[in-house]
Amino acid sequence: MTARLPVGFAVEIDRTTRRLDRGAVLLGGSPPRLLRLAPVARELLAGPRLRVADRRTAGLARTLLDAGVAHPRPATGPTAAEVTVVVPVRDNPTGLAALLAGVHGVGAVVVVDDGSRTPVRVPDGVRVLRHARSRGPAAARNTGLAEASTPYVAFLDSDVVPAPGWLQPLLAHLGDPAVALVAPRIVAGAEVGRGSVGRYEAVRSSLDLGRREAPVVPRSRVAYVPSAALLVRRAALAALPSWPGFDESMPVAEDVDLCWRLHAEGWRLRYEPTSTVGHAHRTDVRSWLGRKAFYGTGAAALAWRHPGLVPPVALAPWTALACGLALTATRPGLVGAAVVSATATVRLSRALPQLEHPVRTAVGLAPQGLLGAGWQLASAAWRHWWPLSAALAVLSPRSRRTILALGVVEGLADWFVHARGQAGLDPVRHTLLKRADDLAYGTGLWVGAWRHRSTAALRPHLRG
Incomplete structure (x- = not known):
């Protein structure tokens, strides 16, 4: 999908993108990449923003967006009247009532009752479709999708409540004709936060993808967005091969699968954290751990459908070797890790001949790669590979x-990044709950691997 950006559309360079060689080279994105700008492009991009005015600026803006070094700043988008809200629900009348009370001004609202024991009740003007027996959330969403006649469909689960003004930031992204899906940030609902698990989930929920906007790209910082709240272009889902919408054969991870199928078809996907919806996180310890394990069971099916996109860790060979040597905690191992790191830094500098200062850039990049690899391995030791550990x-x-030591250090680092300065848990309890979170997910991962008789979701990926 290479549709041209409309006139008036703007992009803004990400605050983490670095300008090298006096602005001639951009370094950023996830995973990081270098972009050398032609003289004309460099002149057009003298400031932090670029506004589309013609074919040339539209092409440059698209390149910057696809590289992940800039983010969209749309001028206009569709209206709320062009949106049908689809709500799958099963035995959650309280949550459904709270959700519907927060949805206003859209073209239509369709509730799909997925086999509730007691038929749902809704306000006037809301249409209800009913499954005689439960077929799962994917099927319920597809039933609502088939009923919609508007160009855009918003999927909202019955355990979320949208914040005021949630829809407009999402609609703006659909002003880009190449965008098929955009998702808000999912934060803890007002009732969440009591007890240790509630406070942990308020800062570390699997559904909350953080404060930074991002493109949704496999094996990047935001690799998928959860289906608890999505806005989609109906025509894009209807044209998908295999399943016109969510894959109904997947009881879990159907949202990840949908994102990756859309990406494979060339569509762009966006995560927009200025739009938020509150979610009723699980805070009972048993149900919380059970949900984490349930999420883990989906990895094996994803690895089968999307080979190479679900590795527990993705490392450059040199970082894997350096970390492996360092983890021996011996003098020869530490010396070997230093030698490997120094050699890799030299090789990296030789691979950047287009830069004015390749050695300086390589010296800055190599430690970041080593630190990222160490973080991945420490997490995987307690999450994906805990039976081996x-x-x-x-x-x-x-x-x-x-x-x-890895468990303690990674847990404390996680607290420092995600929970420090917030009204959450102290570092010790956060670390203990992070380890429980990882062990539960990892257990589900191994169960799923056993069911599918596949180790694809457990094998690391080493890339150059």
């Missing part, structure tokens, strides 16, 4: 000390 801990006292 447990076996190593039993067999080797040195491995046991290393694994425990």
Whole structure:
């Protein structure tokens, strides 16, 4: 999908994008990439924003967006009257009532009752479709999608409540004809936050993708968006191969699958955190851990449908080797890690001949790669690979000390990044709950791998 951006559409350089060589090169995106600007492009991009005025500026703006170094600033978008809101629900009348009370001014509202024990009740003007028996949320959403006649459809689960003004920031993104899907930030609802699990979920929910806007691209910082709240271009979903919409054979991870199928068809997807919806996070320990494990079971099916997109870690070979040597916690291992890192830095500088200062840039980039690799491995040791870590801990006292140290350091780092300065948990309880979160997800991951008789979701990916 290469539709041209409309006149008046603007893009803004991401605040983390670095300008090198006096603005001739941009370094940014996820994963990071270098863009060398032609003289004309450099002149057009003298400031932080670029506004589309003709074919040339439209092409440059599209390149910057697709590289992830800039974000859209649309001028106009569709109206709320062009949106049908679809709500799948099963046995949640209280949540449904709260949701419908927060939806105003849209073209239509369709509630799909997915086999509730007691038929749902809705206000006048809301249409109800009913499944005689539960067919799952994917099927319920597809039933509503088929009923919609508007160009755009918003899917809202019955356990979310949209904040005032939630729809307009999402609609603006659809002013780009290449965007098929845009999602808001999902934050803790007003009733969440009591107790340790509630406070942890308020800052570390699997559904909350953070404060930074992003393109939705597999194996990037925002690889997918959850289906609890989505705005989609109806024609894009209807034209998808295999399933015109959500894959009804998937009881979990159908939202990830939808994002990746749209991406494979060339559509753009966006995450817009200025739009928020509140979600009733699970705070009972048993249901919370069960939900985490349930999410984990979906990885094996995703790995089968989308090969190479679900690795537990994705590392450059040199970072894998350097981290492996460092984790031996021996003098030869640490020396070897330093030698590997220095060699990789030199090789990286030689791969950047187009820069004025390739060595300086490589010296800045290599430690970031090593730190990111270490973070991935520490997380995977307690999440994706915890049965292997447990076996190593039993067999080797040195491995046991290393694994425990990784768990503590990664947990404290996670608290520092996500929870520091907020009215949440202290570092110790946050770390303990992070480890429980990871162990539950990892358990589901291994269960799913066993059911599918596949280790694809457990194998690391080493890339150059």
